[in-house]
Amino acid sequence: MPPLDRRTFLHLAGGAGLAAALPSALAAEGGDLAKAKAEGRAVFYANITAVEPVVAAFTAETGVKGEYTRISSSKFVSTVVTEAQAGKLLADVVQAPLPVLELLREKGILAPYRSPAAAGFPDWSRPDDSIQMFGIEYVSYLYNKTQVKDADAPKRYEDLADAKWKNRIVMADPASHASTISWLVGLKEKVFASENDWMTFVKGLAANRPMFVASFGPTPAPIESGEKAIGISMPKYIVTKAPAPLAWGPRGGQPLLGTPRAMAITAKAPHPAAARVFMDFWLSPKAAGMLAKDVGEYVLTPGVFPPIDGIHAAKVLPIRDLDDAEIQKWGAQFKQIFKG
């Protein structure tokens, strides 16, 4: 029988939820760390923002320099594929929404790796040998607490269609913003009882003539300043924009939805050992704690939550993976409904 290699061993151990407790895994980690230090650095391409402190903590803890380049979702596939085809992919580790990494995996750009640090994550977070999900880009509605009294605030998604919010909502353009399109489709599949109910909600929301912006980034500012009362946005802004008077909903039991955040090691990583050490660190409780506490991210590490009132009790679900054809189809339909 051939000897069990490290990856296979960790794969099996991780699958059994044992890896974190196994000293042999840690020993292998020690070997990787020495190699990683010799390699010198780990290059991280990611669409997630404001993670410089996590990358700096990686450098401080391991002695391997973490280098982070932010690449937006719309340029991610184009950039990575162009570099890979020219044999110049600089990234050791890539992080993006799950559909992006699935496209990269299909092109053979990702390497198999199962990190022992993700042993306690839910099973659905490991769709294959390469990709590991570590969080959910959770979306919901935010409102300005000084403009909207708690009693008047929307309690359920359906309340966003109430005519009293006409011209008082801001959201990313549902004709073009992939995460918003996916979120609307997610509501149909995971929240509303029937397609008719959902369509009534979507049409009601459109009738309230929300103000459109390009992405989630510009959604909190109009809510904070009082230009708009409600935004379809990300609860993480309650952390990053503190002490802005932002609150989130729905708090009555409806789930929050979002696209899974995924990561993987590249097949021809220039620094392969550093890539594994980086991924192990990123998935560790320490890094997850930083992501939750400093960036407001919803992570899959058990027991770790962002410091947002009531979020630990919320049900946060991943949205089904929509491919580009489906996103374009829904985008066109939402364009018709929202822009007529």
Add this chain to the structure above:
Amino acid sequence: MNDRSARLTYGLIAIVGALTVAPVAMLAFGSFTAGLDAFGHFTLAKYVAAYTDPALLKVLGNTVIFVVGSTLLATVLALVLAYLNTRTDIPGKFLFGVLAIVPMMIPHVLFSVAWALLANPSNGLINRALMDAFALDSAPFDIYSLSGMILVEGLLNMPIAYLIIAPAMASFDVSLEESSRVFGAGTWRTLLRITLPVLRPAILAAFVLGIVRSLASYAVPRVLGMPGRVEVLATYLFEMISVGFAPDYGKAAALGMSALATSIVLIWVYRSLTSEGGRFVTISSRGWRPTVVPLGRMRMPLFALVTLLSFIVIVLPVAVLAYTSFVPYSMVPSMQAFAQMSWRHWTEVFADATSLLALRNSVFLAVVGATVGVVLSIFVAYVIVKLRTRGAALLESLTYLSFSFPGIVIGVGFMWFFVHTPLYATLTALLVGYIATYLPYGVRPLASAFVQVHAHLEESSLVCGASRMTTMRRIIVPLLIPGVVAAWILMATMFLRELTLSVVLSRPGSEVLAVQILGFADDGLWGKLSALGIVMIAISTALVLLASLVGRWFASGAKARLEANA
């Protein structure tokens, strides 16, 4: 055409072509290729898909109104300001000269956001003030509209027009105007029949550049057009490449070819309208002397008007940025807001190692890039205007190639190109890309300045035995100082805030300011964004002042030499 002129022309065509053709060619390949990259099976499907969308017609209509409206506004404002600043005795000239180019130093996204805070219909500061003052029921202004977009884009492009028109205005031979007056023409008639026609090359150059620039502009349509549901070409292209996770840049490039074709047609029209170069010469060897037109009783009213204009269009938005950098989150000014002001965003920005590296890189790219760019532009403008060789028209079109392609797409063209070279992911790639894309910012002010220098000056130098290089160095360049300064300022301030290429080409070690700012924008961190934006404005202002002072020093030396020779 003699051999030396031909060699210079073709040498420059080779250099400029190498800089600008590659990324556009890559995009052209991509537009005819099935799949996501530049090389693959031939197809026309992307053109068919791009040009058969029924919504495109309305988008094009909006685009024409937006582009022409904003460019007209920019050109007219620049003409008025340039005339007052360079030709009249209006007080505070130097201040107005700097204020006229301040909008160029502000990242366009920030300028647009500042205007949204001032004039959004819900609680814009100007709207609230007017509604309170005049007991109005509804907001008088809506910045989220086509007219709002035209206003903001026009203000952003005004400095470009100003920096092309002002040097030409400054070197205007007033004896032409004096002759007109001697023959009984009034001030207005002289302005319309003499001054403006003689300045035609500069005005047209500013107009053409403005059209091309606003056609490729993205920040204003994104920040103001999207909330107002006004779709123009830039936002239409954005939608095309952002729906889904594997965007087809080839399809966007297919549509971008129209913008490119429009620009090339405009350049040819411009060349034919200014083909008789001799008609626009105003600096000859015979008694050139710029003089000042007294404004008389209109001096103070005009001063007040320009001050008010400067306050509304420049001081107010910059003040909004400063305010935003001190409050903890986006807040309407109030006692509560002022009580919560702190240096938090500033200290966080200056404690961020990547922001500091980006600052260093951007200053390097601005200073070195603008210097190299201006040197190249002097030679290109010389060939285009003075030699007018057979290849000059081709050379001029080449300078516009990358520039006129929509900004959202051209960065990808550069990436497709640079990845096949050793320059990929280096600061040098950014330097080369910047110069290639923004060459018109160097060439246009220099070309309009060249137009006004009479051939007699060169001929006299050559007859006296000086070489062409010596003539260029000792005679032409000193007379072009206002144009050189304008070109350097345009390029340096553009490079300092460049985003389009940087966002695609920047990698660890080659981070730049605009990419940092975009990161803050993506996170909605307007406080940090404003703090870093103000740092950028401060550096730009320092560069502008430095360039202006160096220019004045050289110009005074050149004038002394010219007077000594006369």
